Amino acid sequence: MGGSRGKIRPGECGHVAPVIIREVEHGYVAKCLTSGTDRPAKESSEEALKALQELARGR
Ligand SMILES: [Zn+2]
Numbered sequence: 557m558g559g560s561r562g563k564i565r566p567g568e569c570g571h572v573a574p575v576i577i578r579e580v581e582h583g584y585v586a587k588c589l590t591s592g593t594d595r596p597a598k599e600s601s602e603e604a605l606k607a608l609q610e611l612a613r614g615r
Contacts, residue, residue, distance in 0.1 A: 569588060582597040
């Protein structure tokens with residue numbers, strides 16, 4: 557898959573919305589539809605969302 561995805565880089569995106577939470581084998585994965593950023597699976601959907609949004613804060 558691939559190709560470069562648009563104008564918003566992960567560091568410039570707050571990953572707030574739109575975000576989808578997907579249930580996977582190992583838990584839940586949150587993915588930001590704006591920047592295409594996602595995270596490894598977490599135990600809960602809340603954790604997954606938090607992990608994604610921490611990316612935006614941690615710079
Ligand atoms: Zn984002």
